[in-house]
Amino acid sequence: MELYHLKTFVKVADEGNLSRAAELLFTSQPAISAHIKALEEELGINLFQRTPKGMRLTPSGELLYQKAAGILNSADELKSEAQSLRQELVGDLKIGVHTDFEFVRIAPLLQNFARKHPKVRVHFLAGMSATNIPDVRKGNIDGGFFFGPAKSADLTTIELATIPIRVVAPATWQDRVEHASPEALCALPWIYTSQNCPFYDLHSQIFSDYQCTPNQVAFVDSEDAIRELVKAESGLALLREEDAKQMEQQGLGYCWAGEVPSIALSFAVQKRRRSEPLINAIIEEICSLWGVENESTNEMMIDSA
Missing domain, CATH: 3.40.190.10 (Periplasmic binding protein-like II)
Incomplete structure (x- = not known):
């Protein structure tokens, strides 16, 4: 039994998917399958149930998963101690x-x-x-x-x-944004992040005291995409203050003067x-x-x- 067999076993159990495990271990899916097969043959039990949705641990696999994870943790601790001794x-x-x-x-x-x-x-x-x-x-x-x-x-x-955050609008929208109330901003088009991004919650904090829902026209996960969409006059967005001010200095955006929570x-x-x-x-x-x-x-x- 090799440590890399155990590492593969734990990674496949964590991900529930051979392809994803192979990607994270920087190897191929056939190699991952071979590791699992070799470990199952050596132990004499099935560790996984193959399903259309991926790899699911068998009851025996669930029992051995914690043991395997513990062995890998101990191996990491051993390497750490050796590094300390080597200085x-x-x-x-x-x-x-x-x-x-x-x-x-x-x-x-x-x-x-x-x-x-x-x-x-x-x-x-x-x-x-x-x-x-x-x-x-x-x-x-x-x-x-x-x-x-x-x-x-x-x-x-x-x-x-x-990190201070600012609301940034397309430069040509200055007249619409400069003296706008939060309610008026709400009605304008907004470039949002996805819900699992921390910036998504900042939007909610800005408008939490007002009876309005922002006009969400696009959702992106890239700051580069947000900057490009603001420059293209697609909507307002939240950006780090230094990014927002840089856009303003370049004539590509306008920063709303209202308060925005930091992050x-x-x-x-x-x-x-x-x-x-x-x-x-x-x-x-x-x-x-x-x-x-x-x-x-x-x-x-x-x-x-």
């Missing part, structure tokens, strides 16, 4: 980035980290707040940036900054891995870059669903 960090880190790299300071982060830890390879993977948090929890990435709160008992989160920028890792040398090293560098103390904050609980 030199070696390995790979996968970091989820939810917005543009310049804003979260990826270039200086990599430069500073690589200078101190030249034998660590860092993978910066584009994602969203809504995907980075579950990917950290599942172990698909080692850490992730995100906007908004992280409501999970198994995470350690570090708040890096409070937290944070970084998350699995709580059980917080003390691993590689994890601690990247957190130290991120905290230094953002001028915050290297300590866990904002650990909040929800149900395990």
Whole structure:
């Protein structure tokens, strides 16, 4: 029995899908199937039930899943201890980035980290707040940036900054927006994010005291798409203040003067891995870059669903 067999077993159980597990393990679906088959033959039991909707653990598989996950956790702890004894960090880190790299300071982060830890390879993977948090929890990435709160008992989160947000309209709409009340803004076309994006809740906060529903004309998950649609005069939208002001300075947008709630920028890792040398090293560098103390904050609980 090999550790990679157990890693495949746990990943397929977590994802319920061979293709998705193969993608996350950077291998092929036939290789994943071969690992599962080899493990089932060695153990002499069926671990999964193949269904039209994907892979479902059998009762025996459910019992062995926790054992396999525990073995993998112990292996991670062993590697962590070995790294501490070597006093030199070696390995790979996968970091989820939810917005543009310049804003979260990826270039200086990599430069500073690589200078101190030249034998660590860092993978910066584009994602969203809504995907980075579950990917950290599942172990698909080692850490992730995100906007908004992280409501999970198994995470350690570090708040890096409070980000001001503005309502931005097409530049040609200044006369319609400049002195507009919240009710009047509501009636204009709006570019929204999807409901699983933290910015979606900001819209609700803006209009919570008014008896109106924003005129939602489009839903997007990309800040680039929001900027393009505002420039194209498709509607108003919420953007980070620095983005909104830049559009205004370029003559591409107009910032409404009314109050808009701010949003937290944070970084998350699995709580059980917080003390691993590689994890601690990247957190130290991120905290230094953002001028915050290297300590866990904002650990909040929800149900395990």
